Amino acid sequence: xxxxxxxxxxxxxxxxxxxxxxxxxxxxxxxxxxxxxxxxxxxxxxxxxxxxxxxxxxxxxxxxxxxxxxxxxxxxxxxxxxxxxxxxxxxxxxxxxxxxxxxxxxxxxxxxxxxxxxxxxxxxxxxxxxxxxxxxxxxxxxxxxxxxxxxxxxxxxxxxxxxxxxxxxxxxxxxxxxxxxxxxxxxxxxxxxxxxxxxxxxxxxxxxxxxxxxxxxxxxxxxx
Numbered sequence: 001x002x003x004x005x006x007x008x009x010x011x012x013x014x015x016x017x018x019x020x021x022x023x024x025x026x027x028x029x030x031x032x033x034x035x036x037x038x039x040x041x042x043x044x045x046x047x048x049x050x051x052x053x054x055x056x057x058x059x060x061x062x063x064x065x066x067x068x069x070x071x072x073x074x075x076x077x078x079x080x081x082x083x084x085x086x087x088x089x090x091x092x093x094x095x096x097x098x099x100x101x102x103x104x105x106x107x108x109x110x111x112x113x114x115x116x117x118x119x120x121x122x123x124x125x126x127x128x129x130x131x132x133x134x135x136x137x138x139x140x141x142x143x144x145x146x147x148x149x150x151x152x153x154x155x156x157x158x159x160x161x162x163x164x165x166x167x168x169x170x171x172x173x174x175x176x177x178x179x180x181x182x183x184x185x186x187x188x189x190x191x192x193x194x195x196x197x198x199x200x201x202x203x204x205x206x207x208x209x210x211x212x213x214x215x216x217x218x219x220x221x222x223x224x
Contacts, residue, residue: 011040026057033081046073061086062119090115097128102135109170110208110215117174117210125152125173129166130205137164152189154196161202169197171207180211182218190218 010018012028013035021029030047031040053071054060060068061082068074068082093115103109109128116139117124125143130136140160143152161169171193173186186209194204206219218224 012044013040026051030057033085034078050074058119086119097136097139099136099138102133103130106206106217113172113208113210114213114215117172118212120174121176123173123176125171127157127160128170128172129161129164130168130170131165132167134168137166152193154193157193158196158200158202161197162200166202168203168205169193170205172210174210178212180209180214180216182207182209182216182221182223187218187223190223194224 012024012032015028016024016032024032027044027047030051031043034047035043050071050073051057051060054063063082065079065083068079074082093111097103097108097112113126113128117126122144124141127140127142128136129138129140138160142156142160145151157169157171160166171190175181186207190204190207193207197204204224206217206224209216209218
């Protein structure tokens with residue numbers, strides 16, 4: 001009997017089906033999207049050059065369309081894929097905190113907020129309004145710019161909470177520097193908002209600072 005030798009060098013499309021997506025490198029994952037016909041090796045070489053040029057998957061997917069178009073081999077079709085990928089990822093994580101459903105875990109909230117805020121070039125202050133069963137009533141982008149005592153207005157946060165009949169609120173904002181450490185201004189505005197919400201019997205559950213791949217909970221720090 002003739003036995004074919006076992007194949008060790010699986011192509012990305014075969015590997016993902018046999019071994020799962022987590023076993024693939026970034027080059028292999030991108031190659032699946034860009035592969036034309038049976039040209040797996042050519043696709044992998046292209047993706048390897050592309051990732052090397054931009055310095056990894058996050059810088060690649062965050063790059064400006066003009067810079068992406070300037071890369072050799074990135075035409076309209078490939079540019080469309082690169083623009084669609086981060087939006088798909090954002091929508092995937094947004095689905096972990098759907099309106100009308102209860103928050104299942106703090107990790108779901110963190111993933112959702114990471115997806116919305118992590119890569120923004122500016123600070124954005126947001127509120128997640130919840131009912132008394134911690135079901136999501138609304139996610140609201142409230143204030144943009146440097147988060148300090150003059151840019152965040154407690155009355156607007158309270159006004160929105162009353163409008164949706166919220167029983168609790170989770171605050172969040174990002175640090176474009178990537179460092180998720182709360183500043184003194186963050187702590188001050190948290191105290192102001194907590195006091196304002198307490199006047200109308202609404203609980204402040206947490207204030208999350210979103211950095212580059214990490215977040216800090218002021219509740220966990222004992223600052224609420």
